[in-house]
Amino acid sequence: MSRDRPGSPVQSDRRATRVTADPLGKAMLAHQRDEPGRLVYRDGADVQDGNVAAFYFSTPESWGPETVECLERLADREPILDVGCGAGKHLLWWADRDVEAVGVDASPNAIRAARERGLEEGRLFVGDMFDLPIETGAVGAVHAVGTQIGLGRSLAGIRTVLAEFARVTADDGRAVVDNYDPTRLDDGFFGYRSDPRTGIAHRCFHLEFERETPDGDRRRELGRTLQFLLCSPARLREATIGTPWCVTATRRANGDAYYRAVLERR
Numbered sequence: 001m002s003r004d005r006p007g008s009p010v011q012s013d014r015r016a017t018r019v020t021a022d023p024l025g026k027a028m029l030a031h032q033r034d035e036p037g038r039l040v041y042r043d044g045a046d047v048q049d050g051n052v053a054a055f056y057f058s059t060p061e062s063w064g065p066e067t068v069e070c071l072e073r074l075a076d077r078e079p080i081l082d083v084g085c086g087a088g089k090h091l092l093w094w095a096d097r098d099v100e101a102v103g104v105d106a107s108p109n110a111i112r113a114a115r116e117r118g119l120e121e122g123r124l125f126v127g128d129m130f131d132l133p134i135e136t137g138a139v140g141a142v143h144a145v146g147t148q149i150g151l152g153r154s155l156a157g158i159r160t161v162l163a164e165f166a167r168v169t170a171d172d173g174r175a176v177v178d179n180y181d182p183t184r185l186d187d188g189f190f191g192y193r194s195d196p197r198t199g200i201a202h203r204c205f206h207l208e209f210e211r212e213t214p215d216g217d218r219r220r221e222l223g224r225t226l227q228f229l230l231c232s233p234a235r236l237r238e239a240t241i242g243t244p245w246c247v248t249a250t251r252r253a254n255g256d257a258y259y260r261a262v263l264e265r266r
């Protein structure tokens with residue numbers, strides 16, 4: 001399924017997204033290459049470790065049943081598009097089961113890391129989830145897990161992302177997206193910003209990747225401030241209004257604030 005092969009879902013005339021700072025992607029690539037470096041999330045004086053190994057390179061043995069259930073639910077809708085695929089851990093799961101899937105990520109270094117993990121070059125693309133480099137109706141399913149839909153920043157922004165997911169999927173398409181439910185969070189949650197509306201909150205932080213060069217200098221790469229909209233499942237349903245999507249299931253791990261939602265085309 002390369003760019004040039006007939007029937008490819010990928011639009012060959014799109015330019016790669018320009019990224020200036022890419023601390024998350026650099027951290028993934030450094031981990032993949034066994035190079036030193038530390039990723040942190042920073043919100044003012046609050047700092048949290050980026051947990052690159054535990055999160056972006058986790059393997060199926062450590063995943064909960066709800067994760068695998070969502071991957072399985074998309075497997076019969078191949079080809080699958082993994083939006084914000086990172087270093088490709090979910091793409092590897094489908095590849096191991098001969099399920100056809102392609103990955104798009106805004107980070108060129110994340111895509112490099114995914115390639116170096118053995119994923120096929122022609123199935124990995126740098127691109128933006130708001131303007132996917134994918135042909136209309138070319139995929140059967142979209143998977144966007146890592147709370148990146150929250151980067152829509154508002155319910156209207158999430159609706160825009162969902163409309164773009166609808167554009168690239170077939171009429172019987174399915175999607176899995178995720179978020180944190182603010183009705184189960186408080187201001188102890190990293191980067192939390194409240195909102196007067198029930199079921200809505202925000203999360204702000206930026207990423208930093210710090211490493212030491214071979215000649216002993218310390219280098220720190222700072223990403224832009226990320227602003228996420230956190231929304232409850234009920235608010236996610238509100239965001240689907242005006243799109244062809246309908247939320248058909250939500251899955252939580254151990255009843256916690258994090259959830260995945262399954263969306264089907266109406």
Ligand SMILES: C[S@@+](CC[C@H](N)C(=O)[O-])C[C@H]1O[C@@H](n2cnc3c(N)ncnc32)[C@H](O)[C@@H]1O
Binds near residue numbers: 055088107129146148
């Ligand atoms: C939390 S990570 C999740 C990565 C992967 N899905 C996983 O579970 O390991 C979010 C990913 O979304 C990507 N991302 C952020 N904004 C994006 C955008 N506008 N378009 C495409 N990818 C984006 C980031 O580069 C990052 O790799």
